[in-house]
Amino acid sequence: MSSPCARVRRVGLFGGTHGNELSGVLLVRHWQQDGAEIQRAGVQVKPFLTNPRAVERCTRYIDCDLNRVFDPESLGRPVVEDIPYEVRRAQEINHIFGPKGSDDAYDLIFDLHNTTSNMGGTIILENSRDDFTIQMVHYIKNALAPEPCPALLIEHPSLKYATTRSVAKHPVGVEVGPQPQGVARADVLDKMRKIVKHGLDFVQLFNEGNERFQHPVSCQWSILGEYFKKLHFTVKQ
Numbered sequence: 001m002s003s004p005c006a007r008v009r010r011v012g013l014f015g016g017t018h019g020n021e022l023s024g025v026l027l028v029r030h031w032q033q034d035g036a037e038i039q040r041a042g043v044q045v046k047p048f049l050t051n052p053r054a055v056e057r058c059t060r061y062i063d064c065d066l067n068r069v070f071d072p073e074s075l076g077r078p079v080v081e082d083i084p085y086e087v088r089r090a091q092e093i094n095h096i097f098g099p100k101g102s103d104d105a106y107d108l109i110f111d112l113h114n115t116t117s118n119m120g121g122t123i124i125l126e127n128s129r130d131d132f133t134i135q136m137v138h139y140i141k142n143a144l145a146p147e148p149c150p151a152l153l154i155e156h157p158s159l160k161y162a163t164t165r166s167v168a169k170h171p172v173g174v175e176v177g178p179q180p181q182g183v184a185r186a187d188v189l190d191k192m193r194k195i196v197k198h199g200l201d202f203v204q205l206f207n208e209g210n211e212r213f214q215h216p217v218s219c220q221w222s223i224l225g226e227y228f229k230k231l232h233f234t235v236k237q
């Protein structure tokens with residue numbers, strides 16, 4: 001695995017993991033047409049529609065939830081005709097952005113989701129010991145202030161989501177609401193866009209060796225933990 005100071009050279013921006021959550025879909029399509037705002041020096045940023053069939057039908061998924069099938073069993077499943085669409089898709093994504101857990105995997109993936117809950121823009125992390133993402137969350141929160149941007153930690157010994165973004169060394173979920181499924185609200189899209197922009201700005205600063213970002217800050221987790229406690233509810237992410 002990478003050291004805390006390893007540069008972040010490849011970043012994936014995922015939209016459409018749930019095909020009826022439109023902010024990420026619209027942003028990814030926009031960035032595929034015009035990637036000017038996501039380009040950062042020395043970083044390869046790849047916008048990617050993860051579940052195009054579900055997007056086409058404007059439904060959460062076709063056969064099974066793409067955000068639950070990045071486990072070793074599904075990723076290693078033989079490709080036969082009746083394999084669920086999302087399992088096959090997970091294998092393709094793992095091929096492009098992974099392999100999950102390897103040095104060849106993408107450094108960072110933002111996976112863009114919407115929720116019907118009125119929770120604003122929330123960043124979801126999976127690892128309380130990932131100093132890079134914790135520092136990035138601090139940077140994004142400061143950049144967005146006074147608008148709140150809470151962080152939610154999903155790290156539980158018996159609750160393993162095997163999320164789409166877990167292919168990357170640093171997986172980051174972005175969940176923005178309220179937005180009904182199948183529609184797009186301008187303010188929600190704008191908030192998501194800002195979170196990604198500030199996240200990419202942080203990557204560039206981090207890579208430039210800004211000293212502020214080049215040391216572990218695990219202790220800062222306690223600050224984020226405060227937000228986590230306030231957000232003690234189930235998110236269908």
Ligand SMILES: [Zn+2]
Binds near residue numbers: 021113237
């Ligand atoms: Zn979702």
